[in-house]
Each structure stands twice: as structure tokens, then as C-alpha cells.
Amino acid sequence: xxxxxxxxxxxxxxxxxxxxxxxxxxxxxxxxxxxxxxxxxxxxxxxxxxxxxxxxxxxxxxxxxxxxxxxxxxxxxxxxxxxxxxxxxxxxxxxxxxxxxxxxxxxxxxxxxxxxxxxxxxxxxxxxxxxxxxxxxxxxxxxxxxxxxxxxxxxxxxxxxxxxxxxxxxxxxxxxxxxxxxxxxxxxxxxxxxxxxxxxxxxxxxxxxxxxxxxxxxxxxxxxxxxxxxxxxxxxxxxxxxxxxxxxxxxxxxxxxxxxxxxxxxxxxxxxxxxxxxxxxxxxxxxxxxxxxxxxxxxxxxxxxxxxxxxxxxxxxxxxxxxxxxxxxxxxxxxxxxxxxxxxxxxxxxxxxxxxxxxxxxxxxxxxxxxxxxxxxxxxxxxxxxxxxxxxxxxxxxxxxxxxxxxxxxxxxxxxxxxxxxxxxxxxxxxxxxxxxxxxxxxxxxxxxxxxxxxx
Amino acid sequence: xxxxxxxxxxxxxxxxxxxxxxxxxxxxxxxxxxxxxxxxxxxxxxxxxxxxxxxxxxxxxxxxxxxxxxxxxxxxxxxxxxxxxxxxxxxxxxxxxxxxxxxxxxxxxxxxxxxxxxxxxxxxxxxxxxxxxxxxxxxxxxxxxxxxxxxxxxxxxxxxxxxxxxxxxxxxxxxxxxxxxxxxxxxxxxxxxxxxxxxxxxxxxxxxxxxxxxxxxxxxxxxxxxxxxxxxxxxxxxxxxxxxxxxxxxxxxxxxxxxxxxxxxxxxxxxxxxxxxxxxxxxxxxxxxxxxxxxxxxxxxxxxxxxxxxxxxxxxxxxxxxxxxxxxxxxxxxxxxxxxxxxxxxxxxxxxxxxxxxxxxxxxxxxxxxxxxxxxxxxxxxxxxxxxxxxxxxxxxxxxxxxxxxxxxxxxxxxxxxxxxxxxxxxxxxxxxxxxxxxxxxxxxxxxxxxxx
Numbered sequence: 001x002x003x004x005x006x007x008x009x010x011x012x013x014x015x016x017x018x019x020x021x022x023x024x025x026x027x028x029x030x031x032x033x034x035x036x037x038x039x040x041x042x043x044x045x046x047x048x049x050x051x052x053x054x055x056x057x058x059x060x061x062x063x064x065x066x067x068x069x070x071x072x073x074x075x076x077x078x079x080x081x082x083x084x085x086x087x088x089x090x091x092x093x094x095x096x097x098x099x100x101x102x103x104x105x106x107x108x109x110x111x112x113x114x115x116x117x118x119x120x121x122x123x124x125x126x127x128x129x130x131x132x133x134x135x136x137x138x139x140x141x142x143x144x145x146x147x148x149x150x151x152x153x154x155x156x157x158x159x160x161x162x163x164x165x166x167x168x169x170x171x172x173x174x175x176x177x178x179x180x181x182x183x184x185x186x187x188x189x190x191x192x193x194x195x196x197x198x199x200x201x202x203x204x205x206x207x208x209x210x211x212x213x214x215x216x217x218x219x220x221x222x223x224x225x226x227x228x229x230x231x232x233x234x235x236x237x238x239x240x241x242x243x244x245x246x247x248x249x250x251x252x253x254x255x256x257x258x259x260x261x262x263x264x265x266x267x268x269x270x271x272x273x274x275x276x277x278x279x280x281x282x283x284x285x286x287x288x289x290x291x292x293x294x295x296x297x298x299x300x301x302x303x304x305x306x307x308x309x310x311x312x313x314x315x316x317x318x319x320x321x322x323x324x325x326x327x328x329x330x331x332x333x334x335x336x337x338x339x340x341x342x343x344x345x346x347x348x349x350x351x352x353x354x355x356x357x358x359x360x361x362x363x364x365x366x367x368x369x370x371x372x373x374x375x376x377x378x379x380x381x382x383x384x385x386x387x388x389x390x391x392x393x394x395x396x397x398x399x400x401x402x403x404x405x406x407x408x409x410x411x412x413x414x415x416x417x418x419x420x421x422x423x424x425x426x427x428x429x430x431x432x433x434x435x436x437x438x439x440x441x442x443x444x445x446x447x448x449x450x451x452x453x454x455x456x
Numbered sequence: 457x458x459x460x461x462x463x464x465x466x467x468x469x470x471x472x473x474x475x476x477x478x479x480x481x482x483x484x485x486x487x488x489x490x491x492x493x494x495x496x497x498x499x500x501x502x503x504x505x506x507x508x509x510x511x512x513x514x515x516x517x518x519x520x521x522x523x524x525x526x527x528x529x530x531x532x533x534x535x536x537x538x539x540x541x542x543x544x545x546x547x548x549x550x551x552x553x554x555x556x557x558x559x560x561x562x563x564x565x566x567x568x569x570x571x572x573x574x575x576x577x578x579x580x581x582x583x584x585x586x587x588x589x590x591x592x593x594x595x596x597x598x599x600x601x602x603x604x605x606x607x608x609x610x611x612x613x614x615x616x617x618x619x620x621x622x623x624x625x626x627x628x629x630x631x632x633x634x635x636x637x638x639x640x641x642x643x644x645x646x647x648x649x650x651x652x653x654x655x656x657x658x659x660x661x662x663x664x665x666x667x668x669x670x671x672x673x674x675x676x677x678x679x680x681x682x683x684x685x686x687x688x689x690x691x692x693x694x695x696x697x698x699x700x701x702x703x704x705x706x707x708x709x710x711x712x713x714x715x716x717x718x719x720x721x722x723x724x725x726x727x728x729x730x731x732x733x734x735x736x737x738x739x740x741x742x743x744x745x746x747x748x749x750x751x752x753x754x755x756x757x758x759x760x761x762x763x764x765x766x767x768x769x770x771x772x773x774x775x776x777x778x779x780x781x782x783x784x785x786x787x788x789x790x791x792x793x794x795x796x797x798x799x800x801x802x803x804x805x806x807x808x809x810x811x812x813x814x815x816x817x818x819x820x821x822x823x824x825x826x827x828x829x830x831x832x833x834x835x836x837x838x839x840x841x842x843x844x845x846x847x848x849x850x851x852x853x854x855x856x857x858x859x860x861x862x863x864x865x866x867x868x869x870x871x872x873x874x875x876x877x878x879x880x881x882x883x884x885x886x887x888x889x890x891x892x893x894x895x896x897x898x899x900x901x902x903x904x905x906x907x908x909x
């Protein structure tokens with residue numbers, strides 16, 4: 001029996017939406033607070049944003065910020081690492097720490113009714129980290145083991161080679177955020193303690209709490225809980241500004257081939273580095289990256305996945321590393337189609353620079369970003385992460401309102417203008433992790449200045 | 457259409473309303489006013505376990521074809537429409553089910569229901585050889601990316617193949633083989649759709665900023681004209697085919713960074729009463745920094761990585777264990793330490809603190825899941841599809857919270873203690889160890905888990 005299908009429905013007007021409101025404050029020890037009440041979200045997410053991120057690292061100790069963040073969980077003056085983990089997790093907390101280019105970060109998700117005791121434990125963690133010699137040495141060995149494993153992963157190797165190709169060798173940005181085997185080996189326990197001393201300054205810390213703040217504990221409000229926990233953290237460190245980090249764009253058409261003999265696919269990463277964008281360009285660049293590789297119907301996905309049928313997918317992103325804007329396109333492609341995929345990336349970037357735009361795809365990209373926020377920011381963790389982005393990038397509190405207005409007014413021409421300012425006329429540089437014997441020749445024919453390094 | 461409002465006493469954290477349309481399609485709706493969005497999950501009770509011999513990968517390939525257009529929808533338009541609305545969507549295929557999901561601003565609910573109904577009732581009108589060939593190429597690249605160029609990428613494929621004999625529904629993974637993907641024809645695809653894709657073999661779950669009665673009415677409006685399949689095949693059964701008797705470890709020498717052991721135990725189906733205490737036990741072992749493996753395997757540096765997972769399935773479940781050596785050394789020390797922990801749970805049982813920690817972590821995960829519209833719709837569709845009752849999510853919650861250390865001990869003793877796992881062992885090429893010599897070491901290692909020495 002044939003189905004009786006109904007005709008396509010009319011669609012209502014695009015929804016109105018606003019980023020959740022948040023309230024700034026300051027604790028007695030100078031720590032900034034940002035509170036965002038999200039009714040009905042029983043699991044609260046909190047993030048502490050601390051100074052001394054990857055950007056201030058000495059190149060020879062690259063990775064020290066990430067190791068320092070991890071070391072915070074290795075015990076306090078009062079508790080062993082096991083006891084600390086058990087205490088946090090018995091309250092249902094999922095907690096982690098890490099480092100990004102502009103700072104360090106500690107985050108936790110916890111049922112609202114246990115926010116108080118978890119904040120007390122996190123206060124102990126930052127106020128009295130043990131940094132025991134044996135634990136720090138163990139962490140170093142663990143990190144070296146992770147790096148050894150990563151060497152076998154084509155995507156990791158390609159990403160690492162991309163950074164080395166895209167930034168000058170003296171730049172911290174040329175090596176992975178969590179370091180290399182050489183820099184991790186050179187990082188001593190005292191380096192970790194010294195790095196923490198740069199970060200342990202409450203007056204330079206921001207804590208963000210998002211979720212249903214009406215249920216955080218019997219008779220207590222979140223301000224009181226923060227005052228009596230993180231607000232008691234005192235150190236003798238004076239606030240200071242991070243060193244200025246110069247933008248270091250590099251133009252050129254280099255391609256690092258990482259050789260995985262016999263690989264059936266190549267992980268291909270191509271991109272360019274330019275300087276810091278003005279606010280308006282930032283919005284346009286996010287659209288440009290989305291247009292290139294942000295969805296199934298994007299240009300790269302359409303051409304590499306659907307038309308070449310050479311890949312499971314292709315993507316593009318814009319990332320801000322300190323004062324640099326990094327455009328990066330990526331796809332794992334069949335070995336024989338590596339050069340064809342690289343040529344597609346070249347062509348699409350050139351076309352966008354020249355304003356030769358697929359208008360329907362561009363309209364889809366703009367519409368999606370203008371309407372997606374309600375889905376993107378429905379959960380406390382996403383809201384807190386977004387606010388963290390505003391804090392570390394120094395963006396205005398009304399950034400989302402500005403962004404939304406700009407998206408509604410954005411034209412394809414305006415996107416192309418911004419993209420021209422933030423792409424490199426000389427072309428793209430990049431990396432390809434795959435079978436060098438098969439891919440090097442075809443890539444060289446595209447005009448890349450090739451280097452080859454051993455993969456496995 | 458019959459409506460079955462949930463009794464207030466069973467409404468724990470959120471309300472659930474369910475109805476079954478006249479064509480047999482269950483519709484489940486849960487209201488969440490926190491954000492102006494709505495998620496729709498459509499689950500079909502068909503997966504790779506339902507595939508015919510020499511047609512492995514067909515269920516997953518078919519999932520891709522569901523985005524190639526239908527009676528009134530152009531190829532690629534489903535993705536495009538959801539994307540333009542600001543939403544996200546995708547699909548996944550497992551052994552037991554295929555699910556299609558999307559989350560959009562609430563104004564687009566009708567559009568989503570229409571898109572799903574159009575392909576549920578009218579997919580074959582748009583299917584072409586060209587779209588089949590295109591998606592076949594994409595799926596083969598998915599296989600290359602996930603299974604063939606990643607270290608240990610084929611470990612689970614090897615493990616399931618070793619654990620279950622040819623002919624068992626779980627002998628092969630949903631990705632299928634290159635040979636079978638190449639062999640899939642348009643005729644196969646048509647037959648697969650007609651056999652499995654019907655309203656009475658699906659569940660529609662809707663969660664978000666909607667009025668439940670109105671949402672059910674909209675679902676009836678869009679899906680109501682699709683006829684049921686009165687000749688649905690019976691679900692796959694394991695009873696006819698038992699797991700393979702445990703043999704020697706499969707040894708794989710290749711481009712991997714460390715010696716590694718992947719081990720699996722065939723366990724009862726997901727509906728078995730032993731599953732809640734087993735799940736708590738696996739979380740005691742492997743979830744978080746406070747887990748037994750982290751404290752007793754990773755921190756003492758006996759292994760580079762150590763993990764346990766419980767993969768629940770309708771035909772049977774898999775208790776999986778993974779350990780990597782470190783610094784180029786053997787995985788045996790880590791394997792032994794993991795075995796000791798499994799044996800401790802099976803004999804002494806976990807401590808009360810360990811169980812409470814695992815339960816607290818599970819509870820946070822559940823609260824986060826049901827607070828998210830997409831995850832809530834997915835959870836309700838899963839419970840309706842696999843357990844026949846969307847309310848089962850509350851049952852699962854209560855079952856998890858009721859588990860005692862003694863129950864974990866008993867479940868581990870019954871399901872794991874004294875049993876041998878099926879083992880796949882990876883050796884780094886050029887590691888200096890001969891396969892034969894390491895195969896002996898494997899035999900020792902394979903004897904360890906669950907035996908309590």
C-alpha cells in the first residue's frame with residue numbers, strides 16, 4: 001500500500017533569541033565572578049580562567065602550562081591525589097584542567113545541590129597544590145608516553161606539521177600547545193612550580209558559574225558560597241600583565257609531508273595565518289570558514305566528499321592563537337585523490353578571495369549561524385565556555401548581540417572582503433600525513449615547496 | 457490513536473507523554489521550556505544484526521541513503537533544510553537500531569516531522585544507482601578513516617569477530633566489509649527498506665519547547681498516512697548461535713605504538729537483571745580519576761592506558777577491556793593488575809565508597825543527558841525502542857541508585873569470574889619480539905582476567 005504523504009509545510013518566522021544574561025561581580029580577594037542563571041539546569045558548570053597560558057611559555061619549556069594544570073589534581077597539602085579524586089567524584093563532579101593560548105582553565109560540572117562542597121575542594125586544589133616531586137616526575141613520564149602514541153596518529157602528525165609550516169620556527173605557535181618530547185623532557189618539577197606561581201593570583205582569575213543557581217544549597221546563595229570558598233584564596237603574588245606576544249604571520253607555499261608508507265588515506269591540512277581581526281571581520285570570518293567547511297553542504301564537503309567521493313568529510317575553521325588568525329582546512333582523503341583535494345582547497349580559497357561565491361551556500365552559512373545560537377547555548381557548559389571565550393579574548397559583554405546584528409546584515413561581498421584581508425595572496429601552506437611515495441609528486445605539481453619527514 | 461498519559465507518581469525529573477498512532481508508530485513527547493528549541497529522534501529497530509549473509513554494512517549504507525532524497529525532498533535537502541534552520545542533524549547505525557536525529561528552533565517542528573515522514577513513506581521514489589554509488593564511496597572512506605588508518609582501528613572488529621561465530625548477529629560491525637559494500641545493489645537496498653522501514657518498526661521521540669498533546673497531533677498529521685508493514689521480520693536472536701568458544705589470542709603485528717591487549721567477554725543482553733550491577737561495577741573499574749584502574753594501574757605506571765567498557769546490546773552485551781604497555785614494554789603487567797581488580801570485585805566486592813562514587817558520576821551524567829533536548833529525545837527513543845517503554849529511563853535511574861556492593865560482587869562473580877576472555881593482541885612491528893614468543897606471553901595473559909588467580 002502506498003503511503004499518503006502530505007505536502008511540504010510552511011515554516012514560521014525565524015526565532016528571536018538572546019544570549020543568556022550574566023552578572024559580573026568581584027570577591028574580596030579580587031577574583032572576578034560571572035554568574036549566569038539558567039532555570040531548570042540542575043547540573044551547574046563552573047570554569048576558572050587563570051593567567052599564564054601557553055602564550056607566556058618559554059619555547060624550551062613548551063607544554064609547561066598544560067602539565068601544570070594536570071598537576072593540580074595530583075594532591076593537596078591535606079589530600080593525596082586518590083583522596084582528592086574520590087572526594088570530588090563522590091559529589092558527582094566531573095572536573096578537568098587544561099591550558100589554552102591565553103590562560104589556564106579549571107572546569108567542573110556538578111549537580112547544583114553539591115556546588116558548595118565541590119567549590120571548597122577546588123579552593124583547596126588551587127590554594128594548596130602539593131606538587132610533590134615524585135608526582136610531577138610521573139606526570140612528565142605520562143605525557144611523554146602520550147606523545148609517543150600520538151606520533152602514530154596521522155591527524156595529530158599532520159596538525160603538528162601544519163603549525164610548523166605555518167609559523168616561523170622561533171614562534172611558540174610553531175609547536176603543539178602541550179609541547180613536544182624535547183620540551184616536555186626539558187621541563188623540570190621546579191619549572192612547573194614556577195609556572196603555577198605566575199598563575200596563582202586571585203586578582204587575575206575569573207570564575208564563571210552557569211546553571212540553575214536557585215538550587216545550589218539549603219539557605220545559601222552562590223555569592224555566599226563563592227565568598228566562603230574561592231574568596232578565601234590568598235597569595236602573595238602581585239598582579240601583572242602577560243608579556244605581549246607579537247603576531248607572526250608567515251606567507252609561503254610550503255607543504256610538510258609526513259610519511260606513513262602504504263597508507264590508504266592522507267590527512268591533509270591546508271591554511272594560512274594572518275593578524276588579529278577587528279570585531280566586524282571576526283564575524284565575517286566565522287561565516288567564511290562555515291561556508292568553506294562547516295557543514296555537509298559546504299563547499300569543501302560538496303566537492304571533496306560528494307563530487308570527488310574521496311573522503312568521509314572535509315572541514316574548515318578559524319582559530320585565534322594570541323594575536324594571530326589561523327584559517328585551517330582539513331580532510332582525510334583517499335591517497336590517490338590527495339592532490340585533487342588540495343587543489344580543491346586552493347581553488348575554493350582563491351574563489352572566495354575574488355568574490356566568486358556560491359550564493360546559495362553562503363546564504364545557508366549565514367542563516368545557520370544567525371539561527372543556531374539557541375541550540376548551541378542551551379546547556380550550562382556551552383554558555384560557560386562561551387563566556388570564557390569573551391573573557392580571554394577581551395570581547396565585550398554584548399558581543400553576541402553585536403554578532404547577531406552583524407550576521408543579519410552580512411552580505412556575501414562583505415564576507416569576501418574580510419576574507420581577502422585574512423588570507424594570504426601567495427597561497428596556502430600545509431601538511432599531509434600519508435604515503436609519501438604516492439602523494440609527494442602530485443602535490444609538488446601544485447607548486448608546493450615540499451619537505452618530507454618520517455611518520456612511522 | 458490511543459493516549460497513555462504517565463501517572464504522576466512516575467514522573468521523576470521531567471514529564472513524558474506517549475501515544476501510538478493507528479499505523480503502529482509510537483510517539484513520545486517530553487516538554488522542556490528552558491530553551492525555544494525542539495529535538496526529534498526517529499529510531500528504527502533495524503541494525504547490522506539484521507543484515508543478510510554477504511551483505512554486511514548494508515544497514516549503515518542505507519542510513520546514508522536516507523539523506524539522498526525522498527518523494528518530495530531533493531538529494532541533500534534534508535541536511536540543507538535543517539542546517540538553514542540553524543539546527544543540527546545526523547544519524548548513526550549500531551547492531552540493533554538505526555537512529556536519525558535533529559535539533560532545531562521550535563518553529564521548525566513541522567518541517568522536521570515532514571522531512572522524516574517523507575523518507576519513512578517515500579524513500580524509494582528517489583533512490584537511484586547514482587546515489588547508491590556515491591554513498592558507497594563515502595562509506596568506504598569512512599571505513600578507511602576510522603578502521604584502517606588509525607592505530608588499533610580494527611581492534612573491535614577483530615574482537616567481535618573472535619567473540620561471535622559467523623552467522624551470529626554480532627559477528628561483524630555495522631561498518632561492514634569492503635567486499636560486501638561493493639556487492640550491495642539497488643535491489644538489495646529496495647528490499648531492505650521494504651522489509652524494515654515502517655512506522656510499526658520505528659519510534660518518534662520529541663523533546664523541547666512543545667505542548668505534548670499538540671506535538672502528538674502534529675506527528676499523527678505527518679506520519680499517519682504511512683501504512684504499517686504487517687510482515688515485519690522477527691528480531692535477531694542469539695539463542696541459535698552461541699558465542700565462539702575462547703581460542704588462542706589473535707596476534708596482530710603492525711604499525712602501532714605499544715603492545716596492546718583488547719579483551720572481551722560475551723555477557724547477557726541489555727535487558728538482563730545483572731546489567732545494572734555490572735554497569736556500576738564497570739564504572740567502579742574505569743570511570744574517572746577515582747576509578748580502580750586509574751588508582752591501581754595507571755598511577756603505579758603499570759600501563760600506558762587502561763580501560764573497561766560495557767557495550768549493551770539486545771542480543772548480547774560485551775564486557776571490553778583494553779590495556780596498552782608503556783615505553784615499548786609489555787602490556788602484561790597492566791593486564792595482570794586489571795585482572796586483579798576484576799577478581800577483587802568478584803570476590804570481595806567494591807567498597808561502599810567506590811559504589812557511591814560510581815553512582816554519583818552516573819547520576820550527573822543522567823541529569824545532564826535529560827537536561828539536553830537532543831539527549832532527552834534520544835534517551836526516550838532508546839528506552840521505547842529497546843525496552844518497549846520510554847519510562848524505562850526512570851527505571852534505569854532507580855536500578856542504578858539501588859545497586860549495592862554485594863550486588864556488584866555477585867554480578868561480577870557470575871558473569872566474569874573464572875571465565876576466559878577472547879583476546880586480540882597487537883605487537884608493534886620491528887619491536888624485536890617474535891610473534892611466536894609473544895603468542896606464548898599472550899596465552900598467559902589471556903588466562904588471567906576474571907580468574908582471581
